[in-house]
Amino acid sequence: MSNFIEPIGKLINSFTKLPGVGTKTAQRFAYKIIDMSEEEALAFAESVINCKKKIRYCRVCGNYTDMDVCSICKTRKADVICVVKEPKDIFAMEKVHEFSGVYHVLHGTLKPSENVGPKDLNIDGLIERIKEGDVKEVIMATNPDYDGEITAMYVSSVIKPLGVKVTRLAHGIPIGSDIEYTDEVTLSRALTDRKEL
Amino acid sequence: MSNFIEPIGKLINSFTKLPGVGTKTAQRFAYKIIDMSEEEALAFAESVINCKKKIRYCRVCGNYTDMDVCSICKTRKADVICVVKEPKDIFAMEKVHEFSGVYHVLHGTLKPSENVGPKDLNIDGLIERIKEGDVKEVIMATNPDYDGEITAMYVSSVIKPLGVKVTRLAHGIPIGSDIEYTDEVTLSRALTDRKEL
Secondary structure: OOOOOHHHHHHHHHHHHHHOOOOHHHHHHHHHHHHOOHHHHHHHHHHHHHHHHHHHEOOOOOOOOOOOOOOHHHHOOOEEEEEOOHHHHHHHHHHHOOOEEEEEEEEEOHHHHHHHHHHOOHHHHHHHHHOOOOOOEEOOOOOOOOOHHHHOOOOHHHHHHHHHHEEEOOOOOOOOOOOOOHHHHHHHHHOOOOOOO | OOOHHHHHHHHHHHHHHOOOOHHHHHHHHHHHHOOOOOHHHHHHHHHHHHHHHEEEEEOOOOEEEEEOOOOOHHHHHOOOOEEEEEEHHHHHHHOOOOOOOOEEOOOOOOOOHHHOHOOOOOOHHHHHHHOOOOOEEEOOOOOOHHHHHHHHHHHHHHHHHHOEEHHHOOOOOOOOOHHOOOOOHHHHHHHHHOOOO
């Protein structure tokens, strides 16, 4: 970035910290900022600072919130808890408009290879919620990859003794996809989990 | 964006103002900001404000600079002036490392359809520079599209009477490309401008 004068170089450098943004894209973003009016650029910078300063984790479920307890925990019945890896998974689930229970964010998954154990995840909080509340079912909605699977298994083994029903999101062929192009693992899982019509 | 709490929604909205960034990407950017440390996020916002506040146009050539006159105008001989549409074209030219003259930024091109005329461009500044200085050649490096071509023609017709040599970047088949896939206009131009070996 030797060609750039310092303030532009620094801004380009900032933008490259965003996921999937290389120097070329960062350069285009920087030009856009320079082309903005002063108010627009200030509003842009303020939205960054504001978001970082105001957002914290919900005391109950670990979701992002700008209050003490998030709006989902505040307004919904807590008889079904959907356990997810990260707050962004909640946004994905909410878009479906079919789940009306509450969430619990683990803030990660077990990673034996990187020494991430149960104590590093928000599992104790989940146990407490089950012990205290009137929870009937816990849906494990961690990703269907290695780390997500072992996390679902582990959490399930810990909370089942508390007398709660534990379920897992179904795996199988995605709707709209082609069987021809479905990978073997998914196809094998779809076969094992086949349903009677 | 109804699913998002206000500070996150606002930040996502900010990011969608960047070129080529849709809601999904803006969402990923926002999560990244939330995951940053407070110092990192502050530094990010500051680089936006700083860039916007410090960057102005060079008094001589119209390039971006954080001083009164840009470093190119300050250090190079002004006998050859390369005329470009926007400051970002200067960065592109500089990457070639083959041009050692100075630049002149028009800040746009003529657009008869949108009522952008000669008075809206930085053409008077160029005439002044030619009249005052010891300019031997002006290279027209506007884009090879309709607006760029008529701008090059117009500027050329205005400055030629001042006794300066006016040239245009060569058009033709891009290096490394396939003749089979070259569009007709480019190929026709390459044929017209063919060179003796």
